[in-house]
Amino acid sequence: xxxxxxxxxxxxxxxxxxxxxxxxxxxxxxxxxxxxxxxxxxxxxxxxxxxxxxxxxxxxxxxxxxxxxxxxxxxxxxxxxxxxxxxxxxxxxxxxxxxxxxxxxxxxxxxxxxxxxxxxxxxxxxxxxxxxxxxxxxxxxxxxxxxxxxxxxxxxxxxxxxxxxxxxxxxxxxxxxxxxxxxxxxxxxxxxxxxxxxxxxxxxxxxxxxxxxxxxxxxxxxxxxxxxxxxxxxxxxxxxxxxxxxxxxxxxxxxxxxxxxxxxxxxxxxxxxxxxxxxxxxxxxxxxxxxxxxxxxxxxx
Numbered sequence: 137x138x139x140x141x142x143x144x145x146x147x148x149x150x151x152x153x154x155x156x157x158x159x160x161x162x163x164x165x166x167x168x169x170x171x172x173x174x175x176x177x178x179x180x181x182x183x184x185x186x187x188x189x190x191x192x193x194x195x196x197x198x199x200x201x202x203x204x205x206x207x208x209x210x211x212x213x214x215x216x217x218x219x220x221x222x223x224x225x226x227x228x229x230x231x232x233x234x235x236x237x238x239x240x241x242x243x244x245x246x247x248x249x250x251x252x253x254x255x256x257x258x259x260x261x262x263x264x265x266x267x268x269x270x271x272x273x274x275x276x277x278x279x280x281x282x283x284x285x286x287x288x289x290x291x292x293x294x295x296x297x298x299x300x301x302x303x304x305x306x307x308x309x310x311x312x313x314x315x316x317x318x319x320x321x322x323x324x325x326x327x328x329x330x331x332x333x334x335x336x337x338x339x340x341x342x343x344x345x346x347x348x349x350x351x352x353x354x355x356x357x358x359x360x361x362x363x364x365x366x367x368x369x370x371x372x373x374x375x376x377x378x379x380x381x382x383x384x385x386x387x388x389x390x391x392x393x394x395x396x397x398x399x400x401x402x403x404x405x406x407x408x409x410x411x412x413x414x415x416x417x418x419x420x421x422x423x424x425x426x427x428x429x430x431x432x433x434x435x436x437x
Contacts (some may be wrong), residue, residue, distance in 0.1 A: 137160075137162070137213060137215045137216070137220075138161075138162060138179045138209040138214075138215065138216040138217050138218050139162050139163045139177045139178070139179055139217055139218055139219050140177065140178055140179070140217050141178045141300065142180035142216065142217045142239065142296065142300045142303065143179050143216035143217045143218070143237075144177075144179050144181070144182045144305050145184040145300040145301055145303065145304045146214065146216045146237055146300075146303060146304045147179055147182050147183065147216075148182055148304070149304035149305065149307065150214070150307070150311075151182075151186055151309055153308050155285065155311070157188050157259065158208040158209070159188070159189045159190070159191055159204070159210075160179060160180070160183040160189065160190050161190075161191045161192070161193070162176075162177045162180045162183070162190065162218070162246045163177055163192065163218070164192045164193075164194060165177070165192070168241075177191065189389075189406075191204055194302055196221075196222065196223055196226060197237070197348055201226065202225055202226055202229070205226060205229045206229060210229070211230055211231060211232050211315075212230045212231075212233060212235055212311065212314060213226075213229065213230045213233075213234040213235070214234075214235050214237070214307065215234055215235070215236045215269060216236070216237045216307075217237075217239075218413075219273075221273065222234060224271055227270075227271070232270065232314050232315070233269070233314070234266050234269040234301075235266055235267070235268065235279070235310060235311070235314065236266065236268075236269050236274075236276065237264060237265075237266055237303040237306065237307050238265045238266075238267065238302075238303075239251045239262075239264055239296075239299050239300075239303065239389065240254065240262060240263070240264075240265065240266050241261075241263045241265060241283060241331070242265040242274060242278055242324055242329075243274075243275075243280075243324040243325055243326065243328050243329035244276070244330050245262075245330055245332050246274035246329055246331050246332070247274065247331045247333065248332060248334050248388040249332050249333070249334055249335050250262075250333055251292055251296050251299055251334055251388070252292040252332075252357050252358070253292070253357070254286065254295075255290070255292045255295060255353060255357035256292075256353060256354060256357030257353070257357075258349060258350065258353045259286055260285060261283055261284065261285050261286060262283075262286055262295070262299070263281055263282050263283035263284055263299070263302070264281070264299055264302050264303040264306050265278050265280050265281045265306075266278070266280050266281075266306055266307060266310040267279055267324075268321065274299065275324060275326065275335075276324075277321035277323050278319065278321075278323075278324060279310050279313065279314070279319050279321065279322070280306055280309060280310050280313070282303075282306045284298065284299070284302065288352075289352070289356060289377075289379075290356060291356045291359040292356065292357050292358070292359055292360070293359050293360040294318055295312070329379055334356070335362055336362065337362045339358060340362050340363060340364055341360065341366070341367075342355070342364050342365065342366045342375065343392035343406060344402060344403065344404045344405075345389045345390075345404070345405055346404060346405055347404065347406055348380055348381075348404055348405075348408050348409070348410050350405075351378065351404055351410050352379075352380065352410065355377070355378050359376065363376070363416075366402075366412070368392070368400070368432075368434065369434060370416060371417055372418065373415045373418075373428075374415060375412055375414075375415050375416055376414040376415060376416065377412070377414035378410050378411060378412050378413060379410070379413055380410065380411075381401060381408070381409045381410065381411050381432045383401060383408070383409040384407050384408070385403040385404075385408065385409050387403045387437060388403065389403050389404050389405060390402065390403065390404075391403045391437065392434050392435065392436055392437070393409050393436070393437070395425075395433075395434045395436060396426065396429070397426050398411060398426070399411045399412050399413040400412040400415075400422075400425050400428060400429070400434070413425050413426050415428055417432075
């Protein structure tokens, strides 16, 4: 059971390792907009390519999905970013349980967008966890974990690509242990749990009163969506890359300190600056800040 690319990586890995997949449950095809029309989820695409039976129930609590699962009689249900909460009657179907792959080191970052929030919050490490699903979201007993460092300038998209593969590998390891009866249940410390929320465009504007590292992590954490923004020269620009500087600034936060071949240097908290090196203007392609400056000279100070 899964929907996005993060889940598709696990499905591919199960296929590669020869697991007998009784069925694939994924979200119904959705309208994507901008001329794309209705399209299938990445998980459905993988399933169709491998001639696996696909099920896309609109609801999980009307008995339809339960009847399908009882007919399929799976030994175990694997859930990876399905986007639905499984009711207790479905959780009880497989004799070996329902196994979830989650993109954080539980109990930290339960909920949606754990990868992005780990970057946004300036974490230096994160990872993936496998656990037994429980009624409460992401609160089940952990089976295994794999940890990794987060690069100082690593974007959420780059980290996502690494973690989806780590999660797929961890899933295979976990299923081997579950099948052999050697999987160990590690109850989570619920008192240490933290929760995340979905990203939205209200998060985009850069707050220049924050520290250089907080601003850098804000820019990295909002890629590839919804992307950090700043207002300059009367336009709202998307910001893709920035770097630290050694400049000391006495000007108020948000003041442009310098603009040239190195980029756009802007004052922030602590009398420091951040240099914007890559951006995108409305209706234009993503470009180096220096290239944008050629047609948009800025007032300095």
